[in-house]
Amino acid sequence: MHTDIGNALGGDPALTRDGLDELDADVATAHERIADGMADDAFGYTALNLPETADPDRIRNAVAPFADSEAVLTVGIGGSALGAATLCNGLESETDAYFxxxxxxxxxxxxxxxxxxxxTAVNVVSNSGTTAETLSNFLVVREAMADAGVDWAEQTFVTTGPEGNLRNLATKHDLPALDVPEGVPGRFSVLSTVGLAAAAIQGHDIEAVLAGAAEERDRLAGSLYDSPAYAYGATSYALAERGAVTNAFMPYAESLETFAEWFAQLWAESLGKDGRGQTPARxxxxxxxxxxxxxxxxxPRDKLVTLVRPTERADRGIPETxxxxxxxLGGQSLGTLLDAEFEATEASLTAANCPNVRIEIDRVDERGLGELLFGMEAACICYGELADLSTFTQPAVEWGKKAARGLLGGGxxxxxxxxxxxxxxxxE
Amino acid sequence: MHTDIGNALGGDPALTRDGLDELDADVATAHERIADGMADDAFGYTALNLPETADPDRIRNAVAPFADSEAVLTVGIGGSALGAATLCNGLESETDAYFxxxxxxxxxxxxxxxxxxxxTAVNVVSNSGTTAETLSNFLVVREAMADAGVDWAEQTFVTTGPEGNLRNLATKHDLPALDVPEGVPGRFSVLSTVGLAAAAIQGHDIEAVLAGAAEERDRLAGSLYDSPAYAYGATSYALAERGAVTNAFMPYAESLETFAEWFAQLWAESLGKDGRGQTPARxxxxxxxxxxxxxxxxxPRDKLVTLVRPTERADRGIPETxxxxxxxLGGQSLGTLLDAEFEATEASLTAANCPNVRIEIDRVDERGLGELLFGMEAACICYGELADLSTFTQPAVEWGKKAARGLLGGGxxxxxxxxxxxxxxxxE
Incomplete structure (x- = not known):
């Protein structure tokens, strides 16, 4: 992953190279805290250890019974589905993936x-085993399977925490069960069992996803100028502090559309607290x-625009006309046209003083997605450290859950x- | 369409009933200008006449040769595709629609x-007949058809302006040709040939779409308290002026996901000018x-949240457990759960002083979509009048187009x- 922050400087909101240099001392401190958190396997930070701690063999073994499935259906919500969807919708496969x-x-x-x-293989994902939406959907799916004369227990596996309904169900019916890693909030779980199981059933190279992530991990360093992830996190933070309340996140690849959704949940849920945060607009x-x-x-001059693209694509020529x-246009290619539009948009924003950042990977493949996913997680955590936010909690989400449960008579x-x-x- | 603005008052940004009452005089003036524009068929305003001026018979006749298609592929970009996609993705059909x-x-x-x-029936949509993306894609599709041994001219029709490449092509090859209505910018064209042709091929009741739209047109009136569309436009404007720079637009129905995209383009392109506007976040x-x-x-307290839902759905019970x-949960239904979550989110926002609006239609069907689409267009135009913006132009989009063309050697x-x-x- 490369991060080009050249166009983030000198616009409106105004960020200067001096301002960034000054911030770099705070990035060094943030990096120390992050490295300490990783070393201690502290809550949240331990997500950045997943490139090493995730166990692809364990995942492959658990899903082996479903290798011949025509489709894999993930039943989950929020972070329990979006990471898997990012990989499955980003990569081509003959096995369909649904959510x-x-x-x-x-x-x-x-x-x-x-x-x-x-x-169809069914993966039910809930850390607690009590998520209302997920368990309701699972009950509906199980009934539909019974109605279709299908033995649900033959085609279902669970991804869950050490105890609870799903764990008990797996024990009772001898279902394959994958462990949700401890200390990893859902939105940071894509590089674990939670994000990788469906991709494994689709035949994707999950080791390469982890290898791409590991590459970004190895680039975490005490200066934003040495780490593409921190360069993005620090620049976003600095611009947000100066009035860029919106982060318009715009990949130039249809295969990255779900990635933008994943980014939006990561950014909103991690950084939207204490009256602060930056609103992601996909x-x-x-x-x-x-x-x-x-x-x-x-x-309004209240935005950072994030432009993301692969530098290589399987191109397609435009016929002469x-x-x-x-x-x-004739003799050009769709890829050339898309790149010209990318660069024109970038220049258009810059000419209008709108700060923008360019993020590039080589290709939208397993490795490239691993880089992007890890890079954005580290960027988000870096932003949270700089802003002194509690990146890994989500208290405001809980309010609505309780209210809904109360309305339904659940307490x-x-x-x-x-x-x-x-x-x-x-x-009216 | 019903608009409930009760929760838009008394939050932060602060909007009071008195403030709204005061604004209502301006809404009356805006309505006069809008009504005059409609009466004069003035540029842009004439879009609000489409419920009457669109000719569903003409559309049905033009697409009649494609009635047996397995799929309809719309080749267009921006407003030339998104209206059709909103209808096709919102409604179920046995004929697939692609874009x-x-x-x-x-x-x-x-x-x-x-x-x-x-x-596959192919609909090529470009008012000018020179849109680089659309014409490039068309050339690629035509080549793919030739490679597959398919006579492209048998399966293609165009939706275009009175002259240009596509018009000439239609004449030369005797293709069915639909007219893009005059004076209607692409993002306001969903209720015309541009938005309705693909839906007609899918077998949808396009008359009902227009009837739903006509119902909203009949409710346009000189007070925001009498018109659901103006109630939404005026409230959004008043909140934006007070600091709600973001409009988080959140339908509670998977079938309205593309509608949210359509809304985002309408709102951004129409109102984002002169350093003003409200950023839509889907x-x-x-x-x-x-x-x-x-x-x-x-x-940050910088948002209006717009919650949209149908009040009736084909529900599905949750099995006892x-x-x-x-x-x-057992004995409840997915619809009950979804509604409880909707109401919990609404209350959650209100308890946190975040202004929110509730928009409801009876069902996500042809009529309901017609109401929503027309309602949001009228709301957007009302906002533009109140803010004194040039709602129907898009000068900043043109800059990037020229830059891209220059890069490709097109001048x-x-x-x-x-x-x-x-x-x-x-x-890096």
Whole structure:
């Protein structure tokens, strides 16, 4: 992973090279804390050890019974699904991957109707074994399998913590069970059992994912100028402090669309606290430069735009043409056009004083995704250290969970009362 | 469409009922200007006449030759694709719909490899007939059809302006041709030929889409308290002026995911100018309440959160269970759970003083989508009037287009020089 922060300097919000140099002393301190956290296997920080501690053989063995599946269905929500989806949607495979990461009844029914359940492996992912959405979906999937005459226990495995419903279920029905690593919040779990199992069933080289991640880990260093991950984290932090409240995250590759979603959850949930944080806004190049670019260039100067691309792609030529005004395209390729648009967007933002960062990997493959995923995690943790935030907690997410549970009669929670007191002003 | 702005008041940024009452005089003026624009068929405003001026019979006739297609492939970018995608991805059909709205060579190749091109109808959409991305993709599709032994001219139709490459091509090869309506910018074109053709091939009731839109048009009135669309536009504007720089747009339905994308382009491209505008950040409920909610609730008080849902869904029961701690779920339904989460998120935001708006339709069907699409367009135009912005232009998008074209040798543009002058500070 390369990070080019040249265009992050001298724009509006204003960040100077001197400002960055000054911040670099804090990056050194942040790096020490991060390295200490890794060495101590401290909560959260231990996620950065996964390139070494994840056990790809263990994962391969657990999913071996499902090697011939036509599809793999991951039932999970938030960090329990998005890491796996990033890998599966980023890489091509003959085995389809699906995700039940919502509780939309219409979507669930359509998806289950479309699958050959007798050829589908099901991975139920919940650390606690009590996540309402995940367990509800699992109960629905199990019923659909029974209705289809399929033995659910033959095709299901679980990824869960040391105890709870899913662990008990695995024991009772002799299901393969993968361990959620201790001390790793869901949004930092992509490089573990949680993110890698579905990719393994799809036949992807999960060792290469970990090798790419390890490469970024080896580049963590006491200066932002020596570490692509910290360069991004520190620059984002410095710009946010100066008024870049939005991080418009825009990969130029369809295969990185889910990666942008994964980034958005990582950034929002880790850094959105104490009245601070930077709002991630997902976009996709070149498509969105036909709309979002208007806002980025001419709207409020409150943004950092993050542009991500692979430097190599399997390209495709544009046929020669005699269509009027289009001869300049003939003999070019779609990849050349996409790169020209990338560079034009970058220049367009810079000319309008909108700070932007370029992040590049060689290819969207296992290794490249490993680099990106680890790099963004380390960037996020670096930002959290610099801002003195509690990066690994998510107290505000819990409020809504309790309120929903209370509404459904799952216990008495003060939060549920607030729901019932809503002010209405309805225009119809 | 119902808009409930009760939770938009009394939060932070602070908007009071008095403040809204005061703004209502400006809404009356805005409505007059909008009504005048509609009456005069003025540029942009005429989009609000589409419920009446669109000709569904004409569309049905043009696409009749493609009724037996297995799939419909729309080749377009920005507003030329996103409206159609919103309808096609929102509604279920046995005819698949695909979109080439990017120039990613890997994505294009994978998609074309996966299609039975002999059973695929192709709709090429470009008002000018010179859009680089669209015409490049069309040339690639045409070549792929030739390689597959398919007569492209038998399966292709165009949606374009009165002259240009696509119009000439249609004449030369006797292709069905639909007219892009005059005076309607791409992002406001969903209720025209541009948005409706693919949906018609999928067998959807496009008259019902227009009827839903007409219903919202009939509710446009000189007070925000009488018009759900203006209630939303005026509230968004008032909050943006008070510091809600982000509009977190969060439907609670998987089928509305593309609608959120469509909203994001509408809002960004129409209102992001003169250093103003509100940044749309897409999210999806309930999934993203496991991450984004942390930021919305505990991060900076710079947001409006827009929650959208249908009040009716085809529900699905959750089977009874003896799993520990989950008996409260058994006998409920996924829809009940999703609604509880919606209401919990709403209350969670309100308890944290984060302004939020609830928008509801009866169902995600043709009529409901027509209401939503028209409602958001009218809301956007209302916002633009209140903020005195040039809602229907997109000058900043053009800069990047020229730069890209210059880079590819398609002419001499000063913009292309700026690209070559990039400052680099690479960390690797």
């Amino acid at each position: 039940l990461d919502n509780v939309d009844p219409e979507h669930t029914s359509r998806l289950l109707d479309s699958l050959d359940l007798s050829r 976009a996709l190049g070149a498509t969105d430069q036909h709309s979002q670019l208007q806002l980025y260039r001419a709207g 005699d269509l009027e005004g289009l001869s300049y 008495e929670f003060a939060e549920a009362q607030a729901v019932r007191g809503k002010d209405r002003l309805v225009v | 080439l709205d990017n120039v990613d060579p890997e994505h294009t190749s994978r998609l074309l490899d996966s299609l039975d091109l002999s059973r 999210a999806l409920g309930a999934t993203d309440q496991h991450s984004q909610l942390q930021l919305y609730r505990a991060g 003896d799993l520990e701690g989950l008996s409260y 001499e543009f000063a913009e292309a020089q700026a690209v070559r002058g990039k400052d680099r500070l690479v960390v």
